[in-house]
Amino acid sequence: MIDGSTTVSALIWTTQPWTIPANQAICYMPDTTYSLVKCGSSGELYLLAADSVESTALSLGTKFEVLSTFKGADLEGGVCAHPTIPGRSSPLLAANHVTMGKGTGLVHTAPAHGIEDYGVASHHKLPVDCLVDEAGRFTADAGADLESKVVLEDGNEAGVYALWFLSSHPYQPHLRSPSSITTSTLNVFTYLQEVLKKVKFTPASAANRMIEMLGRRTYWCISRQRSWGVPIPVFYHKETGDTLINRDTAGHIVRLVEQHGSDIWWTYPIEELLPESVLKQAGSSASAQEFVPGRDVLDIWFDSGTSWVHVLEDAQQRADVYMEGKDQLGGWFQSSLLTSVACRNKAPYRNVVVHGFTLSEKGEKMSKSAGNVVDPDVVINGGKDKVKEPAYGADVLRWWVAESNVFTEVMIGPTVLNSAREDINKVTEAYKNYEFGKVIRLLEALVTRDLSSFYFSIIKDRLYCEEERDPKRRSCQTALAEALDIVVRSFAPILPHLAEEVFQYLPYKKEGDSVFRTGWFVPNSVWKKPGLVEAVEATCSMRDLFLGAIPGKNTAEYELSVVIEPGLLFEILEEESYQVIVQKTTKERCPRCRKYTAESALAPCPRCLEVIAGKWSQ
Template sequence: MLGAFLRCRLPRTRYVWRGRAASGLSSNDSPGQRNKYRDTVLLPHTDFPIRRSPEDTGATELRLQEETNFSQLYNWQKARKTKKEFSLHDGPPYANGDPHVGHALNKILKDITNRFHVMRGYKVSYVPGWDCHGLPIELRALAENGDKSDSLSPMEIRSRARAYAEKAIEKQKSSFIRWGVMADWDSCYYTYDKKYEAKQLDVFFKMHEKGHIYQDYRPVFWSPSTRTALAEAELEYNQQHVSRSIFVKFPLQKPPPKLASAIDGSGTVSALIWTTQPWTIPANQAICYMPDTTYSIAKCGSSGELYILAADCVESTAQSLGTKFEVIQTFKGSDLEGGVCDHPTIPGRTSPLLAANHVTMGKGTGLVHTAPAHGIEDYGVASHHKLPVDCLVDEAGRFTAEAGADLESKVVLEDGNEAVIQMLLGTKNLMKEESFVHSYPYDWRTKKPIIIRASKQWFVNTANVKDKAQEVLKKVKFTPASAASRMTEMLDRRTYWCISRQRSWGVPIPVFYHKETRDSLINRHTVGHIIKLVEQHGSDVWWTHPIEELLPKSVLEQASKGASALDYEPGRDVLDIWFDSGTSWAHVLDDAEQRADVYMEGKDQLGGWFQSSLLTSVASRNKAPYKNVVVHGFTLSEKGEKMSKSLGNVVDPDVIINGGKDKVKDPAYGADVLRWWVAESNVFTEVMIGPTVLTSAREDINKLRNTVRFMLSNLYGFNPETDSIPGPEMYIIDQYMLHLLQDYASKVTEAYKNYEFGKVVRMLEALVTRDLSSFYFSIIKDRLYCEEERDPKRRSCQTALAETLDIVVRSFAPILPHLAEEVFQYLPYRKEGDSVFRSGWFVPNTVWKKPGLVEAVEAACSMRDLFLGAIPGKNSVEYELSIVIEPGLLFELMETLQVEERSCTSQLNELLMASQTSLLTDVPVDLPAGAIVLKGSFLINLEGGDICEEETYKVVIQPSTKERCPRCRKYTAESALTPCPRCLEAMAGRWSQ
């Protein structure tokens, strides 16, 4: 009957074990007694250090990297013959600064993923890359040299920017390698590499040829501080920006036909608007209203003038103006159709009243001042009604001569605002000015406010590819899943993507302009020729080669008959760096049809690299570049603050590893502590780091070292190949440990697959602390130390320990590669050249699953918990137990642990950690007066739930009647001077060898 129980059992909750050492080898015996039998006891032995000092940590990790060939691991695994492949495409960090903890979080997450797949036998493709172009690098390079770009040629700027990027790359690369990141460091990709640039231009032209890229004159985000257009992903928002907001009246020149009779003879009537950008008033071309909203004509209590504004805004506007309004009439917004107002600052110019759906009632008057050159929605209105889109602001954010002598050369966000306000005062059309604090877009690099300004730029028409992009996204798995909807929402809001930049350091947009007509020349012949030149010489050719070489006669004849190269000039815009990095898939992935298995970056890339990669891939080849997207959070200080130099809370990863100048304040933690911090954190939210977090991580690793050291030290003299005990012959408690390992191994593997590295750490800590240190180790010490060296009972224990050590080390190896390799170096049975990463992942063994056995062990442990709870603070070996169970299933289970009625060496006695255990069906009649009788029950669940019954038992506790053995310290000897029978037998076996 029990055989069936041993075959099948549903999982159930285990107890939280409490344990004490069964063997009293650390007792305070006299030196004479202790030394007499010391040589007969098999004490643990290993040279593996229980901990390493801060000074030794870094040196040890560097030595391990050298001795275990960290640098060769990537090429070794790439050379393996296997059909299983895994590609993690590296999002390029920006080459403009020192490595920081954000880099560490990202690179270590990727490395944990890659090392896991390497161990599972996959051929991993991971080519690190760097984003090398763009304004930030250009600015830093010029600032480093004290130069101003105005006095430098494009090639001088490019040369200095490249040198700066190269220096930053080498510093970052050195740190990534020190962190233990496994990669193809000899074949990294750089966006300034000529082959990369050529691939990028190829993608650009494919998108252009399909009609996804076009040139247009329209408003874009513009940075006056850097004189270039920006994409939305290059903006950050200052929540405390202060604008000069104004209420302005536009006198009604021509009443709307439907309101003419009501307004006629009423005196002055004006449309009332509110704006936070006074400088845009000169560019006004219209006033927009919401057709389905109710509007009012309201009379001002202080001036008697009449104003048109939304009915819902009458009260709030009056309050803002410090007056009272009397509503004269209400009407639908559509009744405003056909009305025309005078421009408030420019005599003779009019501003029509136009319907528009972007008008909101949240703030203002419900009528929106419309300047098509300086607003995205405004431009849409102008396109529909064919209004002028005149831009009166230059690249530096100053008014042009066309704005008039009173405004020319004034900075629009500074004295330009003031000048317009004065003009409104002069025309008596300014109702009120006040400061307004609100969220406003800033240039992400210069930290200065931007404007919206119309200019001629190159765009990706995202509307063309948005539907397909959203369709392919449905087949991409996001971790966490919520990131998918966030990215879809961002993509949905993106109507276009401005990809041209007015800078020198970047990949040129391969277009030529006719000097007279300004018509653009771009086709497969001209672009194909430029791609070949770039592939050979790099994108510098755009600035170094004469026009005759950029546009040779043979190419020009195919493109434009009878034209001369001298009639053209190359355009000077470069591609947006998001287009730069967004085409990395074309360079890194092996073939045009491939998709990376995973992209893994911070959450800011949902609107950045994840999106630009998706758009370029869908537009040029109709598919996503990735199968999985893993999104992690940002790093914060321990107080939850954003790290910044001004706050003095920046955590430098290299200082974490190597220590700072003050080793007391900033000790050297080593790379594994940094990696443990990454793995244990909930990386899908914000991740905090600081001294407390790092010290805790170091302590966790030291606890892990202690556990590993215990196993290493008790495997001395054991060789798994010759000394292992077959599974069915092992002690049941050892089989039970392997059963727990089977469950642990399966769950850890799944957690790694799902990028749940924090879950891996929690399961590892639970296994080490609860199942091993507190439970298994405390039970087996007596068997390890006191049995004869080759006794099958001891070898059974060592067999389980060897398997446990192997699984534990492999399970944390992707996270702590240095510690894993160090452990392998101290294996007593290590073979030369053994490496944890070259010997693979563990293969869970279903033979280890012993359901009925689990019931037997867990029932015994419930009895042990009852026993130990009754003797708090006392040594369990001072007692002997009687386990009383009525004949039945529970009794049969206990018989698998103890066949004889009374034993001090049975598996049941080992589990109970007493000196002697009796297995009875009735309570003994001759119990001593001090005996304790406890009652308990255990729920047996077998055969997949078909057998489920709760049985009761009694635990009878009484002081041991034997003497304390001078060798094993258990109360099992007839005399305090003579070892117990078990110890005598073990010593006899040792001495007979």
Template sequence: MLTLLRCREALSRYTWRARAASGLTNSNHERSGQGKYRETVLLPATDFPARRETDSELRVQEESQFLQLYNWQRARKTKKEFSLHDGPPYANGDPHVGHALNKIMKDITNRFHMMKGYKVSYVPGWDCHGLPIELKALADLGVEAENLSAVEIRQKAKIFAEKAIEKQKASFVRWGIMADWDNCYYTFDPKYEAKQLDVFYKMYDKGHIYQDYKPVFWSPSTRTALAEAELEYNPQHVSRAIFAKFPVQTPPPKLASIIDGSSVVSALIWTTQPWTIPANQAVCYMPDTAYSLVKCGNTGERYILAADRVDSTALALGTKFEVLATFKGVDLENGTCIHPTIPGRSSPLLPANHVTMAKGTGLVHTAPAHGIEDYSVASHHKLSVDCLVDESGCFTVVAGTDLANKAVLSDGNETVIQMLLGSKNLLKEEDFIHSYPYDWRTKKPVIIRASKQWFVNTANIKDKAQEVLKKVKFVPSSASSRMLEMLDRRTYWCISRQRSWGVPIPVFYHKETGQPLINRHTIGHIIKLVEQHGGDVWWTHPLEDLLPKSVLKQVGGSADVTDFEPGREVLDIWFDSGISWAHVLEDAEQRADIYLEGKDQLGGWFQSSLLTSVAARNKAPYRNVIVHGFTLSEKGDKMSKSVGNVVDPDVVINGGMDKLKEPAYGADVLRWWVAESNVFTEVQIGPGVLNSAQDDINKLRNVLRFMLGNLNGFVPERDAVTSSEMFVIDQYMLHLLQDYASKVSDAYKGYDFGKVIRLLEALMTRDLSSFYFSIIKDRLYCEEEKNLKRRSCQTVLAEAIDIVVRSFAPILPHLAEETFQYLPNRQGTDGVFRTGWIKPNSIWKKPGLVEAVEAACSMRDAFLGSIPGKNAAEYDVTVVLEPGLLFELMETLQPEQTSSSSQLNELLMSSRTTLVTEMPLDLVAEASEIDSSFLINLEGGDICEEETYKVIVQPSTNQRCPRCRKFTTSSALTPCPRCLEAIAGKWSQ
């Protein structure tokens, strides 16, 4: 295929030669017969295309065996191991640019380490359970979905997940991601589920998992408990906030003297959730805070509230308060209030540390069934935690006939407000805009609701988790403190879900007592069944199979199998994915070198992985955590289909329906975008960004094409020049390349791929194109083919293209392999990735080498700066130096006094260069003189001298050579001596 392709590209090769040759001639020269020398010039020749062809990446993947690369590197004999554990993307939709950002970052990291000689472990995975998949799988069934059995729901959900996985996997492969695609992990795989249940029991056995009746985030729209990582916060949510009275029933003893009972005194509260008032069990205060008894200017009523909230509350109520007394919160101890909506019920005044003065009145209505802090108060003071709200978010019949079956976030809320109004305990009701949690799947508000759930006791694990986390390296480092803060705020982790599509919680419940049955015998049996048949056994097998008499006998006691029933809850998907370390890492004690995900996983997968690993084996599952930002549109907006700013990575690669509007950029453009972006903040993408990336890659291709073209016919093993024979400027270029290679390696090690791009672009544009290539073109084109001078710079080009291609190979694997396919005299079939990273070479770090060339460059800058926009070859340059170190350095570049072919002359690009210690006397009137200096720094600063010099520029007195175009001949019709020597015996006039 490659041979055929090169035949097809023969035309492009011919066109480039003709165009390059035309640069050495013009119509006047053609008429004068001087164009006849054109064919003697050694112009670049290569079939490497200047632009990427549409199918070139797929061809490169096939010919370079991208799909076989992972297994090849795993089979290598090396003791160096590198493990990047793949955080599983969710199998609920098409691939998107967030996937591209994440997977490409991982691939760049893996390819670099593989080239450095590591045996890379990277097993891709997918998170396959959970409500989003269940909802999408059933979306088209409508009402019919309500009549499906759990098994039918699971079957449809699995089919949906499998389709999403295949589509995502195909895209990841197309992006050039190197991975173990034949052995991916899936959270619905029977072996994975069995391992998950094993970790679950280990945590249970250690006391880290327990069942309790607690308030949790609850989604009425999906009828299930939610983890904090499954919440989105809507900053524009509108709640109906109220100020309400809790009349004092029993005055606090310490305040008996100021509350005489002759008039009613009320504790004043403010809440954004009026529907929770019926579940009130207490009113809380802050013990050390000052509180006031005030008299309302409008009604004469007396209220108790925090002293700091008196003025703001009066303003909100449209009145003025007269402060009658001020006292400490602790003085409210042992007081009770009348419940504002339920006659005959009282609410005690209780101290609590969660009370704040930022909003409200400094007194907090406390409903233990509907608040995390409220529950803590209830636990401490033995209060009731009765929940009056069902799974669909409606009041139960226990709430009373006025409230029963009404949704708490709508009709139920309104009814409670009317009840407060009826009892004359409502002071004010108003709309309040604030940030409020929503279900991330349905985009509908959630509530906090008490229910019996399974929990991970993070309080048991938190200290150890924070201790081991401090030893983990984070990039960027600021992510570490953010995750530590999140852990510190986490009170408990609800891991049970009331759904069908997930891993069953392997617990049996006694039908009469409701007590759970779980131990090593029951769980061991279930694990074996799940490993053989998958989690479906929990729904498909009869109870006698799930809990055989033989297992129940091991448990002990006189209970019969029929006394139990299997629970129908499944594990939280964050627990699903959080134990992936146990399934993927080969050794039970192993830690991954890298976890690399988006910043949202600081509260998600990074955290669930840490908690499960610490709970089960007392260590973190990772050594390093890399955290990237989110993808945004080119304008910095969140992507939305309705807005029309969504960027589809497959369209980026293959193009859209209208190729003019949506051209096919290819995978390497997508990969360049990832690498050049500041991935640790938000990453923008759009047509402008992609066009810019394509332009950058095209510039890179042109540089590669120049080097490939000028290496035509060069065989390194035969033609390479030793360092002792090499031009100083060529040695200097190799020095720059080694310095570049060192810096690029460090950038990759620091996961700073943007720096790799910046270093590459600087090398391409500044050091190679603008500097080195412009200097050596004359040698490449006009010296005799095998001349030592030409072979010297070809030796550099061979080294340069090797270093450059290897340096960008992890980012642009398709271009790297394609470039290697066009190397002249390519030896063997091994590509870039199978032949390793850049090999360091200290031979080019010679004393005085850098100083000599940089001093000459200083003189070159002075010379070129004096003739802006003019051809340097039209001028003679004289450099005047005092005898000394700088003069000696220049003599290494030009031993003779005057030369048109010395290394100094080549660097200056002038017609002729003269090196003297005194000012010449025969200067022409047009000569210009530039004074300058250069600081010489040798041997680490031991030798440090600043020496002055003069650059004298005057028009050349020679004619332009018809072959090399330099002003080095006495007649415009006759080639210069150098050119005559180059063509001698090979061409006759």
């Protein structure tokens, strides 16, 4: 227990320490376990997540004694003194964006400098004070020690972030001035929801995730204060601060960039960036020397989010598919939507396909430093040691991708690739829905169940024993050619090399010089005669009854008779409408076709004799 006079410090963690003066709260996770610890070297008491105690103590080069543990929810109503501004307090607030992956489980919250922080401020009605002016200097509200100091320069030298960092480890902060060009997305959120209803997401759950993220994104800062990137071509009047950017000034900059590259914004004199002729076109009577070019660059998501402008030739077009990783639900997918809706009142895409990421066979994130990266080139061509790293070829790699559930994290390694090499066999609807795993399962079922174990077993006699031009044999060959065509075209998008090799070696005449130049297969109505499916299903039912009557025995040694009313074969709906009679055959085995249909074991059966005679007469 501690008394009311004892000071307890909440350890917060941030990658942008210059924002500490703008702190308005400290966020915690209600369901997470937190600890009150005593520092072994200073005796001070600290509050942090229980899972972070050991790592934090190690980073500080000390040891912590855990005095008590409790749930984050117990912190509700707590208030801390502001770390740099006397008299100001920072409440402890529950928030679902707090993570335990790194840091201390207590998150510094500066609403003026972060979208999640702003969301917390909006919910709890906190102030959104920016303590840095448009010139990148701390304002008076930041305190006398920091006032007027440039965040990126002497503000650092004054020890801005040394005030609140306990660790003596070298630290190179990533700083940027918070002056920005921001646009509100809150007023279009309802419209964005309606627009997304016309977009198909794969998987479907990604749509809700994106809408949820859009709901939290009430503002979008489209400028970045960095020394690299695509510049925003805006000019500022030196005295009034008024902005100058219009079709004329921007058009001139575009022409310069096309000829000399974007570095002109940083290297050309103001007279060339803003010549007198352009100023006149822009309707300004001022001289170029009265302006300075802005130094902000565009947010990279604004750049990539406008890619649809250059791909879609017609303003009314929408892309068939946008495909990217699940992290882009908050990035490219969003910025593309926002820019397209702003300009055209519609989404830039009809379908959004969201995939997961590739992990090692142990489920670990791939890392060059960890040495667990699977190189696609090694998978395809093999490594230096072909025994340990055999060449699987491009098709095996593509098969693995198609077979995987690409909407979540997938694992790859030697064991997985060996399994993929053994499968090779799987159509239109599944492809339309980007369900490549389903394509594979359908093809595997068709090849192993319907073709190999069923159809192939019942056509061998016709193929091998009927006369070469017999209609029964020729119709069977036609069916096989159709089946092969459908199977090859079905797996061609996944296994292009194998499909093309099969196509080039077809023994019959084919259209085109490549499987990829003949189009997708089109179902033939000839194969859909009325009653044909029912007749086949009825025949299969009779076959099942026959096989069930002689389990484990040679079917060739038995005769099957079906008792049924004439003309009802195509109308069989129930087993009661026919009768199956199974009895031991009285015939001998034919030496040619091996069916028990011969009168003598020494002579072919009547069918085989007729075929042989036909060959002799040719």
